[in-house]
Amino acid sequence: MVEPLAEEVIAEPVVAEAVAEQPVEGIVVQPQETEAPEEDAPLSDEELEAQALAAEAAEEAAGSGAGARGRGAA
Numbered sequence: 001m002v003e004p005l006a007e008e009v010i011a012e013p014v015v016a017e018a019v020a021e022q023p024v025e026g027i028v029v030q031p032q033e034t035e036a037p038e039e040d041a042p043l044s045d046e047e048l049e050a051q052a053l054a055a056e057a058a059e060e061a062a063g064s065g066a067g068a069r070g071r072g073a074a
Contacts, residue, residue, distance in 0.1 A: 043051070
């Protein structure tokens with residue numbers, strides 16, 4: 001069986017609607033331009049080169065780590 005809502009719960013939306021209907025003067029909303037987040041911005045040549053070097057270093061570190069484990073197990 002469904003129980004009716006409490007009076008407090010029913011009264012809140014009525015108050016909110018009454019406030020929303022009151023006119024607000026002097027407020028003009030204008031669109032604002034937003035800047036693209038850094039991750040979406042194109043990377044410079046230096047940044048691309050730094051990422052490539054970091055990726056190579058990570059691959060070498062992962063490769064040498066796997067090789068050392070492989071030799072130790074044999």
